[in-house]
Amino acid sequence: MTRAYNFSAGPATLPEPVLRQAQAEMLEWNGIGASLVEISHRSADFIAVAAQAEADLRTLLSIPDEYAVLFLSGGATTQQALLPLNFAAPGQTVDYVVSGHWGKTAVKQAKPYVTVNVAADGEPGGFRDIPARADWRLSADAAYVHITANETIHGLEYRDVPDVGAVPLFADFSSNIAAEPLDVSKxxxxxxxxxxxxxxxGISVVIVRRDLLERDGQPRADIFDYRSHAARDSMLNTPPTWNWYLLGLTVKWMLDEGGVAEFARRNAAKSALVYQAIDGSGGFYRNEVAVPVRSRMNIPFFLPDEELTARFVAESKQAGLLALKGHKAVGGIRASLYNAMPLAGAQALADFMRDFQQRNG
Incomplete structure (x- = not known):
């Protein structure tokens, strides 16, 4: 079997060593006579796995002790609905900066519970740039300010942490967490x-300053209360144990590879290869995002017409380059270059792009 280069935006490519270890341990884990996916989440064996995953994630991201780390079922959209319930009082305003599709989704999830002030919105400009900090219209008494650190669909990424004063800054890091060093304390x-x-x-990570967990928030079921999850080490209910185990293996792999500083170097090199192929194409390929906020993780680009786009998708798949079709919201092509994508994958894509242009330009 030959594995292709998988440019899927999510679910995304996983490190091959992680997949191979999981394959080897699937039937029986650590000599216990059963698979890890079969044993109780409250057993000493699984609790040790969960504790190691948290310890390794804290090391990888340099998470301070004053922050709790939660491992929760579901995806980021679920957390978007839980943020106002946990951290905003009834009737309180929250500020959102919208820089793309997932910023809009975050607003939609919050609106049933709070007054949402869209402090800045990049949609009038086609989500080609992140609204300048000087233009944000922040509320004086907001419960928090929310940003989307990387827009997976539109391909924009914050390159600096915005200063929002004393109001807590909340951020969706789904598509660029652990891609470079990060000051969690901001x-x-x-x-x-x-x-x-x-x-x-199937599993999400929430890293939250412990003092914020003291907020009353709004009436909610215990299962939707971050405080309850934190008090029970993310085992208030049965967690997705296999997913948690795989997350732990992935984090350990990143540490073994050199940590976030090394992945920052790799991600800069990978994205440079693809952007060079775009920018050097004389307009055959177009990326419409402002250069200072171009994402390193998700690179959308467009060809001259839909016929060429369809041909590009079909031929790239035949060449072993998978999942390059752009999201339906924007069309075109999208290449996702997450940490598990090797440099050779980005090079193979850049080479294919040049060859395709020579044959069709």
Missing amino acids: FGLIYAGAQKNLGPV
């Missing part, structure tokens, strides 16, 4: 669906 809360850089679909 945020009140960070959340991320795992299925891009941290592991498989």
Whole structure:
């Protein structure tokens, strides 16, 4: 079997060593006579796996002790609905900066519970740039300010942490967590669906400053209360144990490879290869995002017409380059270059792009 280069935006490619270890341990884990996916989440064996995953994630991201780390079922969209319930009082305003599709989704999830002030919106400009910080219209008494650190569909990424004063900054890091060093202390809360850089679909990570957990928030069921999950080490109910185990293996792999500083170097090199192929094409390929905020993780681009786009998708798949069709919201092509994508994959894509242009330009 030959594995192709998988450019899927999520669920995304996983490190091959992680998949091979999971394959080897699927039937029986650590000599216990059963698969890890079969044993109780409250057993000493699984609790040790969960504790090691948290310890390794804290090391990988340099998470301070004053932050709790939660491993929760579901994806980032679930967390978007839980943020106002946990951290905003009834009737309180929350500020959202919308820089793309997932910023809009975050607003939609919050609106049933709070007054949402869209402090800045990049949609009038076609989501080609992140609204300048000087233009944000922040509320004086907001419960928090929310940003989307990387827009998976539109391909924009914050390159600096915006200063929002004393109000806690919340951020969706689903598609660029662990892609480079990050000062967690500049945020009140960070959340991320795992299925891009941290592991498989079905589990999310929430990193939250412990003092914020003291907020009453709004009436909610215990299962929707971050405080209850934190008090029970993310085992308030049965967690997705296999997903948590795979997340732990992925984090350990990143540490073994050199940590976030090394992946920052790799991600810069990978994205440069693809952007060079775009920018050097004389307009045959177009990326419409402002250069200073171009994403390193998700690179959308367009060809001259739909016929060429369809041909590009079909031929790239035949060449072993998978899942390059753009999201239905924007069309075109999208290449996702998460941590598990090797440099050789980005080089193979750039080479294919040049060859395709020579044959069709």
